[in-house]
Amino acid sequence: QQPVQSPQAVILREGEDAVINCSSSKALYSVHWYRQKHGEAPVFLMILLKGGEQKGHEKISASFNEKKQQSSLYLTASQLSYSGTYFCGTTFGNEKLTFGTGTRLTIIP
Amino acid sequence: NAGVTQTPKFQVLKTGQSMTLQCAQDMNHEYMSWYRQDPGMGLRLIHYSVGAGITDQGEVPNGYNVSRSTTEDFPLRLLSAAPSQTSVYFCASSPGGVSSGANVLTFGAGSRLTVL
Numbered sequence: 720q721q722p723v724q725s726p727q728a729v730i731l732r733e734g735e736d737a738v739i740n741c742s743s744s745k746a747l748y749s750v751h752w753y754r755q756k757h758g759e760a761p762v763f764l765m766i767l768l769k770g771g772e773q774k775g776h777e778k779i780s781a782s783f784n785e786k787k788q789q790s791s792l793y794l795t796a797s798q799l800s801y802s803g804t805y806f807c808g809t810t811f812g813n814e815k816l817t818f819g820t821g822t823r824l825t826i827i828p
Numbered sequence: 829n830a831g832v833t834q835t836p837k838f839q840v841l842k843t844g845q846s847m848t849l850q851c852a853q854d855m856n857h858e859y860m861s862w863y864r865q866d867p868g869m870g871l872r873l874i875h876y877s878v879g880a881g882i883t884d885q886g887e888v889p890n891g892y893n894v895s896r897s898t899t900e901d902f903p904l905r906l907l908s909a910a911p912s913q914t915s916v917y918f919c920a921s922s923p924g925g926v927s928s929g930a931n932v933l934t935f936g937a938g939s940r941l942t943v944l
Contacts, residue, residue: 721870721872748927749927749929751933760918760935761918763932766930766932806870810927812927814884814927815873815876815886816861816873818871818872
């Protein structure tokens with residue numbers, strides 16, 4: 720069962736902030752975030768486990784709200800290099816990593 | 829250290845033909861998986877394996893077969909290709925299972941398949 724991502728697409732100017740949401744109808748065990756640039760393979764950003772933890776990676780951070788069955792990815796002071804499609808992947812205590820349909824982020828100068 | 833290697837990069841098939849997409853990793857990873865990527869559909873899991881000799885179905889397994897006779901290789905077989913299988917296919921591996929939260933997927937560069 721694919722997680723639902725929102726928004727589907729967003730356009731930002733360099734330096735603006737963005738939030739990408741990932742929600743599930745089932746109780747989440749872990750949430751995985753990946754970024755894919757056009758024509759390339761997805762690349763890992765971060766993993767969050769249930770427990771409501773927040774993780775950071777330079778100006779990209781994420782939270783995991785177990786009660787809401789939702790994770791959010793925060794991109795602060797966006798750079799041109801942040802452009803790409805962001806995918807969240809979820810597991811439900813098994814070894815199937817199921818990805819959402821993606822959020823296309825475009826950063827313009 | 830090549831990582832995850834997929835061959836071929838591009839392939840055109842006719843409806844009904846069979847073929848195998850190859851995936852090999854040199855990182856001694858136990859976990860391997862196949863995804864297909866279609867516009868607007870994201871990455872959908874076809875099959876996965878938690879170790880040599882063990883495979884299981886993902887979200888969209890119909891029309892595909894896999895086997896895992898060695899730790900390094902995880903080929904994906906299309907038994908009788910259909911136009912609906914036109915897609916970009918990604919193989920990915922990780923040191924262990926994805927449920928632990930400690931293991932990161934490394935993706936191959938992808939194989940673009942067109943079925944006419």
